[in-house]
Amino acid sequence: MDKTAKIYVAGHRGLVGSAIWNNLQQRGYTNLVGRTHSELNLLDGQAVKDFFDKEQPEAVVLAAAHVGGIMANLQYRADFIYQNLQIQQNVIGESFRHGVKKLLFLGSTCIYPREAPQPMKEECLLTSPLEYTNEPYAIAKIAGLKMCESFNLQYGTNYIAVMPTNLYGPNDNFHLENSHVLPAMIRKIHLAKCLNEGDWEAVRKDIDLRPVEGVNGSNKEAEILEKLVKFGITPEAVTLWGTGKPMREFLWSEEMADASVHVLLNVDFKDTYREGEKEIRNCHINVGTGKEISIHDVAALIQKEIGFKGEIRWDASKSDGTMKKLTDVTKLHDLGWHHKVEIDEGVHRLYEWYLKGICINHQ
Numbered sequence: 001m002d003k004t005a006k007i008y009v010a011g012h013r014g015l016v017g018s019a020i021w022n023n024l025q026q027r028g029y030t031n032l033v034g035r036t037h038s039e040l041n042l043l044d045g046q047a048v049k050d051f052f053d054k055e056q057p058e059a060v061v062l063a064a065a066h067v068g069g070i071m072a073n074l075q076y077r078a079d080f081i082y083q084n085l086q087i088q089q090n091v092i093g094e095s096f097r098h099g100v101k102k103l104l105f106l107g108s109t110c111i112y113p114r115e116a117p118q119p120m121k122e123e124c125l126l127t128s129p130l131e132y133t134n135e136p137y138a139i140a141k142i143a144g145l146k147m148c149e150s151f152n153l154q155y156g157t158n159y160i161a162v163m164p165t166n167l168y169g170p171n172d173n174f175h176l177e178n179s180h181v182l183p184a185m186i187r188k189i190h191l192a193k194c195l196n197e198g199d200w201e202a203v204r205k206d207i208d209l210r211p212v213e214g215v216n217g218s219n220k221e222a223e224i225l226e227k228l229v230k231f232g233i234t235p236e237a238v239t240l241w242g243t244g245k246p247m248r249e250f251l252w253s254e255e256m257a258d259a260s261v262h263v264l265l266n267v268d269f270k271d272t273y274r275e276g277e278k279e280i281r282n283c284h285i286n287v288g289t290g291k292e293i294s295i296h297d298v299a300a301l302i303q304k305e306i307g308f309k310g311e312i313r314w315d316a317s318k319s320d321g322t323m324k325k326l327t328d329v330t331k332l333h334d335l336g337w338h339h340k341v342e343i344d345e346g347v348h349r350l351y352e353w354y355l356k357g358i359c360i361n362h363q
Helices: 015-026 045-055 070-075 077-097 135-155 181-196 200-209 221-230 253-266 295-306 330-334 343-360
Strands: 007-010 059-062 102-106 159-164 166-168 237-241 250-252 285-287 311-315
Touching (some): 007 015, 015 166, 015 253, 045 077, 059 253, 077 135, 135 159, 159 253, 181 200, 181 221, 181 237, 181 295, 181 343, 200 221, 200 343, 250 253, 253 285, 285 330, 295 311
Parallel strands (some): 102 159, 159 285, 166 250
């Protein structure tokens, strides 16, 4: 792809989209287009059409999505299926109508069955029931990858779907109400450490930057404590959801970006399935490390990195979600990409980024 090719990155401010944007810039791509949610509502079909009419991108990266953790997925089931289907319908549809040459669709490994054989190969898609907690989101993402596959088969387009494992990294979501597991643990344990050490200035800085249910740094100590206790944060202990037993695979978001751009630039639809197959399906590509660690061990890693002297407790009355979710990354390796950042280095990098963000916003 020419370095001057116009590439639209949908979701360019998010965890993955921002990393993909930076990766493309570092590779010398100079004609990148992005719109914030306030500038372009991807749920609005007419607005998306008008954008494509005006910009005429040659390539599209669909990294925009409505995402969240277990709590959000359980509470807002309609939002997760409706909004994601709508975004995909609008962006993929207009990409087709405007002759986009290459499209990269980002999904999630939650598309796989709850009891999928481990590690999960691309072929196990739709072989048994999904995990209940995030079924609406998973169905939307399955629809997206099947839309890409179907356009390719019917119209000869070149739309590739990648399914990342659990991601973490710069620009992650640390909001206590709806963030993913790893950034949520970092923030909870950081706040508990500050409380444990009586560092109220640090606590106030943190919740000023990311208020918790309307409570910010200007509230009274008692009000702040009451709100943090609701989320399992006290000076003595941090209470986390579930048993800590589930195994998870974590991929540094900047590496996800590198894998995505590698696929965008070097992989075509014909490379995603075996030639001569009667039924062409499961053309998506898993993106991960192929390595797993328990939630319990990640929490211990984070506790050590942050230096929290208190206790980590587990609330077994809360859902664990899927017990194992390890991807088989053979296909990705065969297509020429391997990860480099291991989990301990990633946790160190993310906590450094988190602290830097608090400091920058309070200078």
